[in-house]
């Protein structure tokens with residue numbers, strides 16, 4: 011008995027070569043649980059990105075938000091835009107037209123007029139600072155994923171078959187166009203494994219914080235705008251954007267403003283929706299959602 015235990019102990023404590031991560035479950039097992047993995051991820055992402063869902067109720071459905079907040083496929087994207095009123099306007103005189111939902115564009119035009127009256131230049135950040143189609147998001151996502159997958163393949167020894175199978179499963183979900191499942195599985199392993207493979211910036215942070223899966227961005231819904239520093243360095247620009255319903259609500263995404271409706275500037279609305287202002291390390295104030 012004693013000898014038996016010693017053998018087991020010695021086997022367990024023999025770290026001579028890199029062992030497969032004990033906590034990686036097999037890929038087929040994970041796929042069986044993909045519905046619950048996706049469910050938890052979407053709930054989490056909803057808390058990160060989800061405040062605009064309330065704009066739906068707040069502005070008498072003037073703004074359309076898909077059920078469940080995200081567009082789950084390119085078909086869902088096409089159906090959404092086939093029935094959502096939108097305009098395409100050159101907002102900043104750059105010669106480039108940007109798509110926004112009609113109601114959001116009207117509010118933005120008012121904000122731009124107020125900015126100009128206050129002597130503040132209005133400048134959009136980057137060529138894709140307003141609208142990103144599903145196809146655009148897909149291209150960005152797939153090239154990012156390709157880079158991260160090959161990085162982690164090189165990092166993990168061939169003997170770590172569990173990690174390699176997991177990477178293969180992540181890649182396969184992408185081939186099937188199941189990007190939200192892909193994002194969910196990546197997030198699951200980033201947060202559950204003892205030695206996770208991080209897909210975010212510099213392979214350090216989580217992927218969701220630096221790259222949105224196709225169908226999950228406010229920009230694909232036509233309700234968001236990224237502002238250039240030329241506008242943001244004027245502190246009064248924040249007040250003017252808020253007056254017309256645009257707020258920072260994704261922490262550490264400094265340039266990003268989503269349309270929530272002007273009532274979100276009122277303390278009683280914030281309280282009603284379990285929202286509060288938080289000051290982040292980058293010095294900017296963000297709306298944070300506290301409740302469920």
Ligand SMILES: [Zn+2]
Nearest residue numbers: 234235236266
């Ligand atoms: Zn943005």
